[in-house]
Amino acid sequence: MPPRPGGAVALALRVSRHSTPSSNLAPSFALQHINPAHVRPFGSLFRSHTSAHDTGSQSSKPALFPPKSNSRPLSGRPLPQGRSAFLNFAYRSAALLGTGIGFLGVLVAGFFIYDATTYKESATSGDCHVSELALNPRRGGPKNLPIVEAFLDDYDNDEAVARKDKPRLVILGGGWGGVALLKQLNPDDYHVTVISPKNYFLFTPMLPSATVGTLELRSLVEPIRRILAPIGGHFLRASAQNVEFSHKLVEVSQLDAHGNEVSFYVPYDKLVIAVGSVTNPHGVKGLENCFFLKDINDARRIRNKVMRNLELANLPTTPDDERRRLLSFVISGGGPTGVEFAAELFDLLNEDLTKRFPRLLRNEISVHIIQSRGHILNTYDETLSKYAEERFARDQVQVLTSSRVKEVEKDKIIFTQKNDDGTVVTKELPMGFCLWSTGVSQAEICQKIATKLGAAQNNRHALETDTHLRLNGTPLGDVYAIGDCATVQNNVADNIISFLRGLAFKHGKDPETLELSFNDWRDVATDVRRRYPQAVAHLKRLDKLFQQFDFDQSGTLDFGELRELLKQIDSKLTSLPATAQRANQQGIYLAHKFNKLAHAAPGLSANEIRDGDLDEACYRAFEYHHLGSLAYIGNSAVFDLPGGWGVTGGLWSVYAWRSVYFAQSVGMRTRVLMMMDWAKRGLFGRDLMSF
């Protein structure tokens, strides 16, 4: 039972050498040794010890042990010989076990002592100072709404008082981007306000696990206020409606207790838009019959729906075909979310359902994934998607590739499937549950903002920012956009060219006649590398590029040639994926930059700051480092690592998959809760309840 008893003994010896205070125990134990019957559980060991502790005289052969021997209890006296190996082992185990349990006891006791300190008697609710402006904000702005210039807790403590005059950093959204920013921000540089309709951060990658109860809902969410506490930020549970860039005001609205909409302005010095994205309906009819998986409530709805279908299927009055329909689960969208949900669902049905429901149900259950592309997980390395498909095939999860959903009805889903010969057939599938997880599209506020900024925003799917994550079309250093709602735009060519043109004019040259020697080109390239880190990969062999694009072999690049060269690089720069990973990196990037900006500004000499671009002057451009993607596919996981490395595996990979997210998790609280949940699943399985 103990891993290496020897180890225990080593420790035991080590201890025994210095057991001066309790040396008089030796006899009483020695006596016990004579009689194997004395191999007792831990409790009794301790008891016998303590009793012995009271007085050495309890030993029934005191004569053998003259007092002086107390100083050297382990000396001279012959050890009982010829003990059986079993007894030795038993003794050792007992000792190890005993100490171990004792140790546990200490831990538990320790916890209780700590716990006892966490119960507060009624707090002294003494008076607190609240500024008049916080209670009755003055009105203003284009729509003459109340402007929130002061907060209720601006005077609650000294830090708050100190912060209330710092530059105002307003963050829209409490998702990956926003939270990553908050966790990296210095506590004392900004007066931070987070505005979000949800007062919690959701650990989205694990959401599929919550739909079947592998994880509990609360284990995936962290109260934003908890995250804000260290930087003394403010939280407003409301939704941003619009931004008045010229007035530096965010228009916010919220329903009051009686359901009336109340709007107000929140002023900002720096604004970060991180509102994320919404589900993409792809213009399909009947999505009201579908479930989605973006929010924690979605997870609960799904969980209840699955259970309700099982309960209905279990009713004796349910006809068999209806039962099959109820037990037909359809997932539309073969991306990570869809695949992981399918996997978790399968786990539930396979590991827990069978224990508690009639076997008939298990036999009549069917899970289907409808994927528009040729493979599921199509963003992953093909070997991985193939592996996933094989696995699902074995698990009797049907994967319908090259299929597009046409319409979702109450009890069936209609889709077209393209055969290998190119013919398209329309099929329908009776279903009792349909999950819609087919990509994301732009949130309403982002559309409003894009329209407002007009020409500066040309992307229908996301807000365009420059490589410093500044929202295009807004005053430099005012507004940033990160996460799913934004896309980093690098039109290298135009920017560089216009910059060079400006430079040319400064030197009174006609840009059209400007000729770049190889050295000039190297300088330009360096500049490009600095401003567009993503482009570095494509600027490896400068000489090659130079020759390749020096069409007239003039030994120099003219403007036309240079533009061509840069355009080609542009074309190679793909837009970044809309993942938690990217949002997270962008949030951290902004935090570090803001921390720097808060102090850098004064130190910079004017000439360093080119056309008032403080960001560029004191911080590098954003660079995305892809760390790989991973997906759970049912007692197995796939890892799509950078450089085309793909890893697949069995149970070990599941634990690996968990560890990654465990490490990624937002805080200690969620980590502990996740562990508890995983332990719970192992001990009791998922609970088949709906409420």
Add this chain to the structure above:
Amino acid sequence: MPPRPGGAVALALRVSRHSTPSSNLAPSFALQHINPAHVRPFGSLFRSHTSAHDTGSQSSKPALFPPKSNSRPLSGRPLPQGRSAFLNFAYRSAALLGTGIGFLGVLVAGFFIYDATTYKESATSGDCHVSELALNPRRGGPKNLPIVEAFLDDYDNDEAVARKDKPRLVILGGGWGGVALLKQLNPDDYHVTVISPKNYFLFTPMLPSATVGTLELRSLVEPIRRILAPIGGHFLRASAQNVEFSHKLVEVSQLDAHGNEVSFYVPYDKLVIAVGSVTNPHGVKGLENCFFLKDINDARRIRNKVMRNLELANLPTTPDDERRRLLSFVISGGGPTGVEFAAELFDLLNEDLTKRFPRLLRNEISVHIIQSRGHILNTYDETLSKYAEERFARDQVQVLTSSRVKEVEKDKIIFTQKNDDGTVVTKELPMGFCLWSTGVSQAEICQKIATKLGAAQNNRHALETDTHLRLNGTPLGDVYAIGDCATVQNNVADNIISFLRGLAFKHGKDPETLELSFNDWRDVATDVRRRYPQAVAHLKRLDKLFQQFDFDQSGTLDFGELRELLKQIDSKLTSLPATAQRANQQGIYLAHKFNKLAHAAPGLSANEIRDGDLDEACYRAFEYHHLGSLAYIGNSAVFDLPGGWGVTGGLWSVYAWRSVYFAQSVGMRTRVLMMMDWAKRGLFGRDLMSF
């Protein structure tokens, strides 16, 4: 840090005596002792040990230890003397800590190994036999509905096959009564079916804790199927509508996937009605503006509502009076539920809110309890209610006694309060939240049943049963009613008298002339004691009673006198409280009786069974043993123990209160979850989120 190092050493000694195999360690450690720098963390200890284990020659003074000494490593050699007490302590702690951590490691490793075994690869979903009758039940009964004679899983395994022909025990409701019955029932005697609209058992006493997140919702519920598993019972998620006693059929209905009501019959040999009770509206207007606390969903609704109010109160645009209203929490009903909710709410506001919200909110929060009686917890000993009231007073929880709610409006509650001088004044209280917890009333199905049974049922509030918990007016041994929905009726007088009359007639005597001598009376009393255990207390001094009621001092009791005597005893028997405790005891009682009945019947000789009363022949009547009541009142708890003992106390009593419920809890799962939750609260506080 270690609790009693002595103890550890004792163990260590015990071990060291028998460390034959690893005896050659002594040297390597002895050397280490010379150098204090060797006090190393656990890991290194083990390392040094194992390395030493490889070969004794690693000791740098091998000469000192000739091979033979291996047999007695601890002999002769002088111990290093004059160690500083600190070093000794350090060594000992290191050893203890090391072993402890090692032990923990083993446990964790053990768990992971176990956990790994809980992941099932795709289950072999082989064919399974399902009877035709289960798929297409035949129709019949008064309403010609489908009759569920066979279940989908009747052939899933051998036990199921064996059970399917046993007597059918149908239990309506999955509350305390039903579950207590299930947990005590023998696995092989009955074909059990539980019918309930909820597929989980709810641990009601802890419900208030769940409203503020001290406990998670899932920790208070246990899937009924989990409880049914050991006895191979069936569960139908549906609600009982009526009972056809003559046909032995329960009419059950459930909404199908499309919301249409589907009704069917479930046949029974024994039926147990344990459907509980519903909230009592007391005919007050505007209860739609109130929250209730009977179901787990109620807890979530309350939790979200409380959070939403806090968030609204935190908005800068909320006027101050509106803020005060939002933060005014009213509890109507000063019973245990109301009081415990008030306490938990106060804890939330006092321990967690203050950390995360502006202090202003804490100052403007008010909690009010409206109680119709003179004291809260009025069923408890008065000293206890007084204590609770004082405590609340100190916690700024307002207790409004002798007050009756007249009407609840959207944003205020109107109530009348009776002053000490008897004058009644009408008051109103603006509120943002109102909990309605003012007692229970009869569920709809019970009303239907009562009407159906007509004269046999005369209680407007609950179903009447005899002392064997058999529903009055139904064939003996067919139908039982337990828990809140039932009340045990002991009209001793009528029953005994009619019984005696019957006896008299048998002996051809005219009952009116029947005279009971003291001995006869003693026999009658014994009979009464047996049939009405609750009456025992009132049948102590038989002789006294005899004299007292022998009005004509005839030395005998005639019928009139006997009736008077019994009537007086009747009047002393109060009806039992509608508590989980009673339901639980009744459930256990029925289980034991059913277990007995299943085997007893054949063994009984006809004359033992008086007028076909099998229950009475082979099992005692139900007797309620009050174990006391307890309530949490905010960092303190009150215990109302039998015999008028009242205990109150601080934190220790809170832990005691928890331990009671921990022990009472339905199973290992809920216990572990509760522990996790309590630990969680201690570590991270309650999370202030709503979803």
